[in-house]
Amino acid sequence: MSTGLAVGVGSLIVGVIAILILIFTSFRSLEVNEIGLNYSGITKSVDRDLYTSGIHFLGVGHSFIKYPTTVQTYEFSKGKGSDAPSVRSRTKDGLEVELEISFQYLYMSLELYDLYMQYGGLEKLPCMKIAIDILTDVATQYKASQFFFDKEKITFAMQKAVNKTFAQYCFATVDYFQLKSIDLPDKYEIAIQETEVMRQDIHKAEAEKAKMQIELETTILQAQIASNININKAEANGQSFYKIQYQQAASLKTIKDALGLSNPDLLDYLRAKILREYPEDKMIIGMA
Ligand SMILES: *[C@@H]1O[C@H](CO)[C@@H](O)[C@H](O)[C@H]1NC(C)=O
Ligand SMILES: *[C@@H]1O[C@H](CO)[C@@H](O)[C@H](O)[C@H]1NC(C)=O
Numbered sequence: 477m478s479t480g481l482a483v484g485v486g487s488l489i490v491g492v493i494a495i496l497i498l499i500f501t502s503f504r505s506l507e508v509n510e511i512g513l514n515y516s517g518i519t520k521s522v523d524r525d526l527y528t529s530g531i532h533f534l535g536v537g538h539s540f541i542k543y544p545t546t547v548q549t550y551e552f553s554k555g556k557g558s559d560a561p562s563v564r565s566r567t568k569d570g571l572e573v574e575l576e577i578s579f580q581y582l583y584m585s586l587e588l589y590d591l592y593m594q595y596g597g598l599e600k601l602p603c604m605k606i607a608i609d610i611l612t613d614v615a616t617q618y619k620a621s622q623f624f625f626d627k628e629k630i631t632f633a634m635q636k637a638v639n640k641t642f643a644q645y646c647f648a649t650v651d652y653f654q655l656k657s658i659d660l661p662d663k664y665e666i667a668i669q670e671t672e673v674m675r676q677d678i679h680k681a682e683a684e685k686a687k688m689q690i691e692l693e694t695t696i697l698q699a700q701i702a703s704n705i706n707i708n709k710a711e712a713n714g715q716s717f718y719k720i721q722y723q724q725a726a727s728l729k730t731i732k733d734a735l736g737l738s739n740p741d742l743l744d745y746l747r748a749k750i751l752r753e754y755p756e757d758k759m760i761i762g763m764a
């Protein structure tokens with residue numbers, strides 16, 4: 477009798493504990509940065525409904541398939557902790573190129589059911605392979621020189637391509653993209669750097685020369701305009717030739733400086749100019 481009672485109480489306690497465990501395990505929680513799908517371990521089925529952070533009563537045998545709501549990263553580089561090595565490809569002109577790339581993506585919450593149906597929660601590896609494929613392919617569309625001079629354009633094209641493919645196959649958007657390093661054969665890199673330095677030097681020298689030329693021409697032009705005005709003014713006022721010469725002195729000094737003439741040179745220049753330009757009947761040669 478007492479043994480029977482003991483067995484009865486024992487099974488009651490076991491039963492109560494079992495029920496408590498069942499109830500307890502029917503509650504499932506999601507962290508702040510998680511979003512979940514209701515999964516039944518008994519029927520192996522998933523609901524389309526989404527659950528956000530907090531504690532939810534899902535029912536016996538149910539649990540959450542969890543996805544992050546924060547941006548996720550893929551990194552392909554030589555660095556430690558990267559998901560895969562650098563992306564190796566060939567340029568349009570056939571050179572080997574090695575690219576260090578990272579990008580950030582965000583799962584489209586409304587498509588999580590489809591994502592789960594597609595990959596059963598194991599999307600990380602297949603999506604990485606898809607990304608590497610696309611990046612390798614985009615790299616072949618650009619010449620080696622473009623990797624030097626058009627990096628932004630290539631970065632943009634790569635992001636656009638991965639974003640498009642991810643929307644279709646990985647139910648995610650690629651919001652940030654970094655083309656961190658570009659490694660071309662050393663021989664090519666040295667050659668192109670030398671060419672570029674030379675190109676810049678030539679460009680600089682040409683710009684300098686053009687600037688000097690313009691300055692010189694402007695100075696001469698200003699001086700000529702000034703002297704003509706002075707002659708005209710002086711003639712109108714009936715001033716003497718000497719006075720005109722005196723007024724011209726200032727502008728002539730500018731010409732002298734601009735052309736780098738010595739004093740005797742300037743006098744020669746002036747004589748020639750006067751003989752050439754001044755009406756003969758008004759001329760008095762009065763210069764030593
Ligand atoms: C989870 O899905 C099951 C059906 O699979 C459903 O009976 C249950 O109510 C769902 N849980 C919630 C919290 O909606
Ligand atoms: C990525 O694709 C989505 C559509 O799937 C679009 O709304 C978004 O603007 C794209 N982002 C970039 C950076 O191309």
